[in-house]
Amino acid sequence: MKFYEAGVEGVERLGEYHVLRYRWDAEEHSPEPGRFVMARAAGFPATLDPFLARPLSFYDYNGGVASLLFEVRGRGTENLARKKAGETVEVTAPLGRAFDLSELNETSRVALLGGGIGVAPFRFLSRHLARLNVPHDTYLGFADGELAKAADGFDTPTVATMDGSVGFGGTVLDAVAGSGGIEQYGALYACGPNPMLAAVKLAAPPDVRCQLSVEERMGCGNGSCNGCVVPVKHRGYVRSCVEGPVFDAGVLAW
Structure with missing residues (x-):
């Protein structure tokens, strides 16, 4: 999986959560609502603290700046929360399946x-x-x-x-x-x-x-580890990082 170095615009607190904003101008990899990235503090592979990147949903994308909302739960998110404007993080291009808005119009609610x-x-x-x-x-x-x-x-x-x-x-x-x-x-x-x-x-x-x-907890973000599988009707299990994370409700075997 390819990681890109991105310039941090800032990190702010929202109660118990953090919002990390970074510059993302890649038109061929434009974010969509519902997709996510694997993110880690810059320095890999010189530092393996931690070894795995963290899956984070797009909180916003506006004016070439992407935002990620997250809660500090361990070393990976703690390192991201400590970032300051002018520093860098490493992120993948947008991953996963977005929300499907194709059938919506001005008469929808x-x-x-x-x-x-x-x-x-x-x-x-x-x-x-x-x-x-x-x-x-x-x-x-x-x-x-x-x-x-x-x-x-x-x-x-x-x-x-x-x-x-x-x-x-x-x-x-x-x-x-x-x-x-x-x-x-x-x-x-x-x-x-x-x-x-x-x-x-x-x-x-x-x-x-x-x-x-x-x-779901994700280790790789590209379907290799099968750590984020969910049960679906008539198909056993599928990977939420590739076939999801967005699913039609009727597909899930809950």
Whole structure:
């Protein structure tokens, strides 16, 4: 897998999360909502701390600057969070399958549902839908108010917290129910922990398009290690880094 050296524009905090912005002008590898990159602090192979890059969704892409939203969970993300403007990181070109927006138009109404760090793709997707004049609502769910500060990066989101400290008390689906119900939407796009995605799939009306972006642990990002497989109907397992991370809900064997 090829890595590119990219100049860091800055790193900022959003509550418990970080946003890393880097310059990405490669027109032949333009980011799309739902795709991801493998990212690591510059210095490989001189430093193997850590050995594996980290898979991170595109949080935004605007004016030749890509943004990644992540939570510090270990050495890889800690090294990325310490980066400063003017330094460099190493990233791949965009990977994986993006959200399919081909059937949307100005008469569609779309719901974006993010849970925890799964909110990451939806700032970029919201911007993209606005350019297409597709009406949409964004619902973001978090465990508590501190994590909910990640919603500050979004335009007019509806927020839910499990402890009730911010917005609706309960899950992101509770927020949808309290805002008119899921039946008002012609398409659903969701990303978050698997129990949340399974709940969205179950709640989606049968005639509504529902796409789910899974959060699986990835080692390679190119399908070599088979560490991120998910069960699908009639096919056993497929790799979320290649065949996903976005799947039509009906394909997943949950």
